[in-house]
Amino acid sequence: MTRRSRTARFAGQQVPAHRETAGPAGHSPSRASSSRPLRLAAFALIALAVGGVAIGLVVSRLQGPAATDITAVQVHASMGGFDPPALTVKAGQTVKVELSSMDTSMHSDGGGWHQFAIDELGIDWKVGPLSSEVFELTAPATPGTFTWYCDICCGGKENPSMQGKLTVTA
Ligand SMILES: [Cu+2]
Structure with a gap:
């Protein structure tokens, strides 16, 4: 009878310690392109500024000249007519009228x-494109x-x- 000595051969199960050597090692995003949004913003600002100036020029052309004498009655003349189309003054009164052309030389x-001409009163005013001039109007002594x-x-x-209508009141 042979005894087989059974030697336990329990090889120590060596659990290989696989340690994650590649741990969380600072996941840093690339910052190479951080100046690009700044450039875009600068470009947008410049585009806005240039566009704003251009729009301003167009609008100012459409509006015509600004009043140079705020104490004068403003009369705007354009191809569409006179604005206002009627004025009222008192007999014998002298008023300043600033006549503006709202149209371009185009x-x-x-x-x-x-x-702005009134034959009976000897008035014959003229203004050039997109300009204005202040005139004095002295109403006649009698209404009409x-x-x-x-x-x-x-x-x-x-x-x-x-055409327009000047009314002279008593
Ligand atoms: Cu005209």
């Missing part, structure tokens, strides 16, 4: 010039109504849109 009909006109553009003084 208008083939009159080149942007407009007129007078038609002023522009004979430069829009078919001349027969065109009702190029």
Whole structure:
């Protein structure tokens, strides 16, 4: 009888200690392209500024010249007519009127010039494109109504849109 000595051969199960050597080693994002948004913002600001100036120029051209004498009655003349189309003054009164042309020299009909003429009162004012001038108007001593006109553009003084009415009250 042989005894087989059974030697336990329990090899120590060596659990290999696989340690994660590649641990969380500072996951840092790349910062190489951080200046790009700044450049875009600067570009957008410049574009806005240039665009704003351009729009401002266009708007100012559409609006015509600004009043230079705020104490004067403002009368704007354009191809569309006079604004306001009527004025009222007292007999014998002298008023300042600032006449402005709202049209550019690009208008083939009159080149942007407009007129404010009242034959009976010897008034014949003219203003160039996108400019204004202050005139003095002395109303006659007796009440009445007078038609002023522009004979430069829009078919001349027969065109009702190029006319206005001056009323002289007592
Ligand atoms: Cu006119």
